[in-house]
Amino acid sequence: MRTLCKAWGWLANDPHQLIGVRILQISIGAMLLFQIFLELPFARYLWGPRGVGWGSTSPVLGPMLGNVFDLVFTTDAGVFCVLFILGIGALGLLLGYSTRIATFLVLVTFFLLGQRLPELYDGGDDITRLVLFYMLFLLPHRAKFSSGELRVWFHNIAILAITFQLVIMYVISGFAKANGEMWQEGVAMYYISQVQWYSLPGAYELFMNPWIVALATYVSMFYQLLFPVAIISRMKLSWILLGIFFHLSIAVLMGLIAFSTVMIGLELFLISDQEYAKIWNRGHPFKDRQWY
Amino acid sequence: MGRCRIRVYRKAIRVWVVNILRVVTVLWLVAHFTLTTIYVLPTNPAQDTLKPLLDATIGKYFNQGWALFAPNPISADYELLVRPLSSSEFTVAQTKGLPNDGWYDVSSPMWTKFQSNRFSAYNLVFRPSSEALLNYLDEHQQQQVQLMVKTASAFCKDIGQSNASYVALMIRERPGKQWSERGTSQQPVARTTLVGIYPIDKSVENIHLYQP
DSSP states (O other): OHHHHHHHHHHHSSOOOHHHHHHHHHHHHHHHHHHHHHHGGGHHHHHSTTSSOOOOSHHHHOHHHHHHHHGGGGSHHHHHHHHHHHHHHHHHHHHTSSHHHHHHHHHHHHHHHHHHOGGGOOHHHHHHHHHHHHHTTSOOTTOOOOTTOHHHHHHHHHHHHHHHHHHHHHHHHHHHHHTSHHHHTTOHHHHHTTOGGGOOTTHHHHTTSHHHHHHHHHHHHHHHHHHHHHTTSTTHHHHHHHHHHHHHHIIIIIOOHHHHHHHHHHHHHTSOHHHHHHHHHHHOTTTTOOOO | OHHHHHHHHHHHHHHHHHHHHHHHHHHHHHHHHHHHHHHHSSSOHHHHHHHHHHHHTHHHHSOOOOOTTOSSOOOEEEEEEEEEEOHHHHHHHHHHOOOSSSOEESSHHHHHHHHHOTTSSHHHHHHHHHHHHHHHHHSOOHHHHHHHHHHHHHHHHHTTOTTOOEEEEEEEEEEOOOGGGTTSSOOOOOEEEEEEEEEOOTTSOOOOSSOO
């Protein structure tokens, strides 16, 4: 009963992870603006009426609403309009301006582009799409609130939803790896290093070393499998730091910059406001000293 | 006095409604992530039992799969090979087969350029074709073929192949060396899969990635 009351109080009283939310918004906003900048010269080829895009929103929205939204991609102007709105939303997230509206604009346009060309999106885009939905229920940046308000409750439910989604992603990914022979034998990174699409010249030589390949392979797998336990333990901050290093390596070696940006944002999202305060104070030990 | 009582009742109802909403959101959270977990796990009896519900909820609105480089990672390079054909070459190919020369590898240049600049668009722009190629090898779906045809058509436009009316597509798989053969000079044998010969889509947008 006491636990239930504590849990109720945690959800009801004060909004959590305000700093983490801001970091997540910045990382998603930055990632989207980066992608728009890269994709804009090829927008007609990717999503236009004479491009490679072929999909429809009908499977999700139904035939009536789907056909209305699909009209957007029947002209080049429609494509650029979608990208423009996505850019506005991404900028709003990055700058912390009208973040709820910005999240909505990003979610809708991101969904439209993904339905038009499903092959363009990777795991990073999938987690972004899911998290954007939950982010709709977060308190807007710099919103004034009172303890116990219903929207504080919704904010904290959204915090839990984002956390659970991230945990599911890591655990299932680790579980799937654990079922693979190459991961079990500690050589998976060696095989990936030979795939031009996901490696750099020199990576093959690096992962020919038995110690390096075994370490990289097993760390990747166990990091994901142990993630839910680690983030509720004393090892939380160290685990998050390891995760950031893991994703920076992915960005450099595999070129998955957008994916890594979002994942680093999600890792930093998990650090509580109190933990950020402690880190800040540790980094500024002389901040409040009076030098007289 | 009457108005005061009405205000008290309204406040009580508001508190009740808010608390019910709170409980509902918690129930939604539990149900949603229970269904999500069952949906993303490998095939299991619970999934089979709940398939209609899962497809209508998570599968439709929160579709996700987290087998990232798993159970085994991709371990080969898959290249899209393109052979532009004029009308006369197409006629000859119907009886004598496709020529051995004049094939273009449209994938490798993209990878090389992406490796030299991680902040470039090569990865993003070519990803749909790469995915179509891999998906085609699993299931020979017409949609994947159409995507490859459009990519090939855009390539032909880029390199100025205005005479070509048809395009032959082939997928070449270059497996990586086995761990036990690393450091040796043995090269694994490449395999090719002929996709087919298709009319060039002359209306496709220019891609401007292959121009010299």
